[in-house]
Every structure is written in C-alpha cells, then in structure tokens.
Amino acid sequence: MTRPLYRLVYYSRNRIAGAPGDVAQTVQGILRASQRNNFEVGVTGALLFNAGIFAQVLEGRQDSISATFERIQRDPRHGDVHVLGFEQTSAPSFPNWSMAYLGRSREAENLFGSIAADSGFRPDSLESERIFRIMREIALEEESAAA
Amino acid sequence: MSAIETSPVPIELAMNTASSGPDPVGQASLAEEALRRLNRAVAVYSRDGAVQFSNGAFDALLRQPAFASGLAALFERTLALHSVRSEDTPLSLGERRVYQIETVPLSHGVLVTASDVSAEMAERKRVNDEARTDPLTGLGNRLLLREQLAELMSDLTLHPSAAAVLTIDLDRFKAVNDTLGHPVGDALLRVVADRIRSQLGRGDVVARLGGDEFAILQVDPQQPKAAESLAARLVDLLGRSYIVDGNLLNIGASVGVALLPGDCADGDQILKYADLALYRAKSAGRGTYRFFEMAMDEEMQARHTMEIDLRRALALREFSLVYQPQVNLDTSRITGFEALLRWHRAGGATVAPSDFIPLAEEIGLINPIGEWVIRNACREAAGWSEPLTIAVNVSASQFASATLIGTVVSALAESGLAPERLELEITESVLMDDTQSVIDILHSLRQLGVRVSMDDFGTGYSSLSYLRRFPFDKIKIDQSFIRGHEAEGPGGSAIVQAIAALGRSLGMTTTAEGVETEQQLSRVAAYGCTDVQGFLFSRPLPPEKIADVILNNRAQPSEPPRKTNDTQGGDSL
8 A cells, every 4th residue: 555645835935135146046056956855755746936935836755745844944045934735635736846937027037937948847737737826826926025 | 899809719719619728839820820811901010110910801902002001191190199990080992992990009019900891881971861861852951951051151250251041932832732642742842853953053052941841052152143043043943834743733932032141140040031031022922032131030020029919918908999980871870889909018009900910810819809809899888878789890710710609699698788789790801711601600690680791892802792692781881982082083983882782772781981071971971871980970989988979879869979089090800
C-alpha cells in the first residue's frame, strides 16, 4: 500500500529588497535551490511569484511536505505565510515541477519572464487549473498592493 | 587504599592454601610475574624519576607521546608531594581515552599506577549533560540556564559585556494539546525548539523552562539591538504555521526581554524581569515582544502590595457600600438604589472598584467580597421605610462558583428582605462563557422572586440573543451612550432610541445610566427610556443619608430629588 499523497497550497509576501536586477537574481537562486531540494525528497508542485508574493503548491508524502514546509517557513526572504489548503489528494495536480512569473509589471516581465519560459509552467488538470486561477488572482492583487 | 595494594593479598592466600609452606623466593617471582601480566599499568620510579620497574601495560602507555609528556608534567607538579591522585586532572589521550594516575610512596621510590577511566568519565559527562538537558526537545533546562547565567554574571564583573535574557511563551499552545492530544503537542514543541535553535548565535544558550516556556541567554555586544532583532525574528518565525503529524497548526509567541547588566546584575532577578516584560507582551495582545522597564517592576510591586492589603480588607472591615438612587421618569420618584462598593484602604485612600475588582477576581477573592456585598445590601434595604428595590452587581466569577444561589437565599432569609426587592445586575461578560449554566442559574434566581437586569448594555458584544435567551427585568444603557461628545451625536441618539424601543417591546424597563444634566435627562426621556440614574439626581449616598432621601421622596411625589449630598464618584462594583 502506498502512503497517502498530500497537497499544500500557500502564499507569502516577498521580502526580498533591492533593485529589480538583484531581486531577479535572488529569485533565480531560490528557484534553483527549491527545484533541487524538492526533487531529492520527491516533492512536486508549482511556484508563482512576482514582486509582491510567492504562491506555491507542494505535493508529496506527508513527511516530505512537512520537512519542505518547515524549511520554507524558516526562510527570512518571505513572510506572512498564508496556508490556503493542506489535504490528502489521490493524484498530484502538478506531477512535474513548474514555476512561473506572474505579474503585470513590464519591467519585471522582462526580468522574470525567462524563468517562467525555462520551467514551462503548465497546469495540466482541472484541479491544477482551479488552484492556478486562485493563486493567479492573489498574485496579481498582491503585486498591485506591493507597488 | 588503591587496587594495587590489595591485589597481592588474594594471591598470597591462594598460595597458602595450595602449598605446604612459605617460599619467599617463589613468592617474589610470582608477585613480579603477576605485576608484569596485570592489565593495569604499574611502574616503580626512583626518587630522581628513573623507571625502576614497569609492566607491559605501562610500557605500552609510555610509548604514546601524549601520555609520556602528560605524566612528566604531572610529576613535575606533584612528585614532591607525599602522594597524589590525578582524580581532578585526569590525563587525556586523544579524543576518547582518559587515564587516572595514582602515586604511592615506597621506601625507595614511588609506585605509579595508571588506570583507564574513559568509560567513567564519559558516563559522568553523560549524567552531567542529562541533568542539564530537556529530554523532550534536547534544549537545555532551567539548571543549565541558571548555571550559565551565574557564570556570565561572574564574568561580567571582570569583562563588562552586554547580554540579554529573552523569555518566550507560546500563545494558544494549550488548545493544540487539548484538541489534538499531548503527542502532537510534544511534537510541536520539538519543531518550536528547532526553530528557536535556528535563530541562535554561537555562545547563545537556550533552555525549555517547562510547558511551553523557553528562555534564551544571548551574549552579544550589540545590545539592545541584537536582542530586539532576535525577539522580532522569534515572534515572526514561531508565529508561522506548522505542519505536525499531518496537522496544520497555528500558534503564536510572545517574548519578554531584559538586558544584562543594564537592567540588573542578578541571575534570578533578570529572569523575573524578562518574565515581567513577557507578561506585558501577552497583555498587549500576544504575538509581540516587550523590553523590561523599571516601571513594570514598580507596578508589579504595587499590585503585590495591593493583593496583600486586599486579602485582609474584609477582615479589617475596610469595605463599605454607598447607594445611588434610580428614578422612574413617569412618576419622578425613586424606585430603588444601586449598591456600590468602596474600599477604604489602610493609609486613607479610597479605591474604586475598577481598580481592585479585576485583581479580586484573579486571586479568587471575588466570591467572599461579592457575598459580603449581597448580605450587607439586603440587610440595609430591609431597614428602609419604603419597599424600594436594591440593585447589586454580580460578576462572572460569582456565577462560575456554585455558591451564588445559596448566598442569595441565605441573605434574603437572614435580612427578611422580600425577594422581589433584590435586583441582581449582571454584565454581558457573565453570559459570554458557558451561557447555558448561567441561564439556568438566572432562572433559579428568578424562581426565588429575585429580579435580574442587564448592566452596561451596549459596551460589550451587545448580543441580542442574550436578551432573547433570558427575560431580563431591566436593561441598563451604558453611560457612554448618555453623556459625552459621541453620545450626543446622531449615532448615540439612534442607539439609545433603539434600545429603549427594544426594551418596550420585550416588556423590560430601560434605565439610562450616567445622567448628569437636564439636557441629557430630557433627551433620554424623549427617546423612551423609562428610568434614569446619575449625578443629576444624586451621587451615591452613604447608608445614613438614605432614610431622609426616602422620606423626601414620599413627601414630594411630583418632584424627583435633585442634588443630594455627595460622597465619592465612581461607578459600579
């Protein structure tokens, strides 16, 4: 019997300060590190970000999710973490790791657009589309709040 | 007596039983062979330090440079002494091996033995560490913190440097324990401990003091900046959600900070100061941090003295009751009085109820004080020439203790007061916790014939469901809606009108509290309030003035009594 799969959805405020170029570099670093760490513990999911927020879906075994979430919680580069959902799921909505820049700012689009293109963000189920939609709305709201 | 001195004895005994007679030469060689083969390292040194005899175990040790040099150093220090044990300064070889050296003077030289005490030393260290470790989280415990504090204190006198003590208390942790059980609570504490650990610098000491209390000793020359930044990080980090055993948990943390040696230079005192600051952080709404200030200690001391005084105030007869008339607007006559408590504290000051009732509730004195009020008010009212009502304030804690009904029954019986003349005033806070049991008590009181009114209406949640759940005899509209700038605006008027209309429909009297001017009086009358209470008619009166007021009330039926003699201002119990 396989152990149950869990899905965690949260968003948090981006606390990275600095010029857009520095922010882009820091975000690149975060993305690379999280991709590597998550792959090692068998966690997949999706990460949306812009100048205002990070919004992330994590899917995996309970202990991997706990450990990943705990590591994320200790990261000072974000704050005000809001968990939108934490529940068991029968199948992963994001079986491949995805991430995307999501914002309206043209300047940021130029900086972050390539990250999204590289990762090929693709919600590929109904559930993932629903989550994606919610996260997208939050991301856009928070971007204007941060501006 | 050392092991080496005792070991020949059993050998000798064994020989005596095995052979027919003593053989000195044979015995000596046997003894020598035994020494050579002994696992324990043994050697005999001459007085000038040359090895005269050594066994294999000793030779093996001497081949280790660390042992040889360690031994040489020990000899230099101690060989002149009569006999020495290196118990307190064992010789360490490398990481794990520790030897204890003993010397025994012989007639021509010194007997040196070395024994491997690594296991004992490791065990001693383990026991030592264990005694200073919190078994649940692996953090230090109170003993460790106290020792480290004491050490730092003695250091501070030599090298003045700055340090801070931070005490941490988790908010809402009890709810996790209560709803999800101790295993989840314990697992959560371990994650909390990890998060705290992740924020510490080298040399910082962290301990779990028990339950959900932690303390940190932070040594950092950049005080108070370092402590402030650590406190802010802890409040943020510990307040972020947790996933523990598949449960998403949300708790918070409050932090108190005291500085060393700025705030004080005593280990126990500094912990107390940090706790005082923590207490402040908690009363400021939790999820925050506070630095200790001397004023906090002074307030705490004042509170402590007040507690001592309050505990003996009943016995010393320091309480008294004053009575404020309540007037009906239709008849312009006094319908009754509200009994208000005063405390004449030793030293001459009169303390307002709002300054000591919360403390009395906290230290469990509210019930005896409340009982005293009910009994005295009933006795006083029973002596009046007219059957006017006597209103007594009853607090939430009195409802929580099962004795309220018994007290009321016995106060009525003892005084002979008709039950319908007693009116108990309760605030919404009484109904907020455990409403059903409170409603049951209210119904029992009602069955006795006692009246019940809702006091200070409009200040709390003002939940209309309370009014539906129990048929109160009276609603008292809080004075903040009657007087003052806001009350006199359109919002205040609308609220008073609405409450008055509500009371009329529900068949309840509505009393406007705090009426001070003719203008306020005509306004509340126009809004439809049925009764009023306030300084316009009378301040609270001492019992000896009541008889005249009642007489006057009867003599002039159309004119309400105005401006009777003063006692203190202030308000309800």
